[in-house]
Amino acid sequence: MKALLSVEPGGPETLRLSELPAPVAGPGQLLVRVKACAINYPDVLIIEDKYQFKPARPFAPGGEIAGVVERVGEGVAGWSEGDRLIAMLGHGGLAEQVVVSAAAALRLPPERSFVEGSALILTYATSIHALLDRGRLQAGQILLVLGAAGGVGLAAVELGLAFGARVIGAVSSEEKAAVVRAAGAEAIVYPRGPFDKESSKALARQFKDAVGPAGADLVYDPVGGDYAEPALRATGWEGRYLVVGFPAGIPRLPLNLTLLKSCDVCGVFWGAFAARDPDANARHIETLFWLWDEGKIAPKVSRTWPLAQAGEAIAHMAARQAVGKLAVTID
Template sequence: MKSLRSHAPGGPETLVMDELPDLVPGAGQVVVAVKACSINFPDTLIIRDLYQFKPARPFAPGSEIAGVITAVGDGVTGWQVGDRVIGMIGSGGLATQAVVEAARLFALPDGVDFDTGASLLMTYGTNYHGLVDRGHIKAGDVVLVLGAAGGVGLAAVELAKAFGARVIAAVSSAEKAELARAVGADDVVIYGRAPFDKAQSRELTDAFKAACGPNGANIIYDVVGGDYSEPALRAIAWEGRFLVVGFPAGIARLPLNLTLLKSCDVCGVFWGAFVAREPLKFKEQVAELFAMLADGRIAPRIYARFPLERAAEAITSLENRSAVGKVVVEMG
């Protein structure tokens, strides 16, 4: 088998393609022939030792896979060789094979291709948990999504529209604005590149307020952080919910007096911990996502596909924020 692995902390250019023996499942495990692995922002962090979880080296990044079961370990029930599956595995996805705990797999629905399957769980799962469990979204809410043209942001726009919200997509270019509108955004705000001085920050606040309307945003879905967060918070509605999802632009410093003035909540969205703590609820949400996929309410937008040999480029495209939608590595 081939595996693109991290042997020492560093950027995508430090990853090494290794030839390894074929994997063997242990008790409760299966071996999956990986067909597709989507790239997510944590993959840019985990190889630099900047993520919450630090696997023992050497390891392959890549946490979200789709493939076919090729071997089944002792004690596994409900799965057999040849089953098409998707799953979240933490790390190890950028390889032609992966050993996976059987309980962490889901059957890939008929008619859904591997690239789509590998692009579903993390982005849409994060957003479902964020919007429903943490944001308490309801029909008629105004939702402002920062970073709305990335994989997570586009999925947030789609889901918020599916839940009946009015969605404002905040993006960094006209091209990204067009894509956000294509997936359902009602309005867009195009922002410049941080850092911002006070005048630029105020200008962005005014743009957010104009787009959200006189009552402000009931939910702010912050996938970006940095200098973008405070201008968004200033556009929040009375008793709104500010959801902290990610911070590729840096960890924001929010003036807490704003939370008092708007009587609003600042809520963290740690999807990985939610999945570990509430696996049954997570499975119910995945079933709902499959139903939404089947009836066309959601559809992952795949921006680029790379072979395993060029997976470092795939990670770089997320790191430099050039990706518009999902990035997938195909194993060939």
């Protein structure tokens, strides 16, 4: 089978399309023919050895796939050859075949495409955990989402609206603002960083003007960098600032702001949450499938690439050019 492998630490240019022996489904496992693999920011980090997990090389990036069952391992019940599924892998998805745990596989509804299915779980599961468990979001509250046209950002926008919040999406271009407005939220366009002291104050004023005098009840920040402090300054009394990611860099926050606002800075690590509390995660996944069926959320895949060009998809993600989700299709 073909796979796009990371053979040394580095950017997408270090990836190599290679031939590997086909994997074999062991007890409790399914052998899956991959049809689509979503690209996420962890794929940028994992090939550079900057992610929390560092797989032994060579390995294929790609942690989120949709495909068809080809073989059913010993002891597996409820799955048959030809069944369509979604699975989270951590890595390994940029390959023609993968082995997944049957216990962790999710059925892909027949009316949904493989590309849609591959783009659902990571961003929406991260966002529903962030908003409900860490952010305690309630209907009528004000939610400010940074990077709101990206994968996790747009998922947070849709979920915030589904849960009855007033949602303001902050983005870096009018093109992205149009995507946020099309989803039903308000949108503001912020300038590109880095920011000096005066520019940082101006951005804080822009955020404050958008959310109103009481401040945001919840800030969802998958961007980090110089955008973080202005967003924290726009947080209201007893608000919650959610730390989701750092494509713009890891920020340093003035903690006196948390005292003055009596607000919380909350880390969001969905993968660890799902491993520590699988029952709660399963309930969230059930809610996501219901919202998907009701049309209240829907993965927005803006571009696809074939497997041989999957490095370009990762480069597109690294350049922070993604609108919605990116995916690789594998035939």
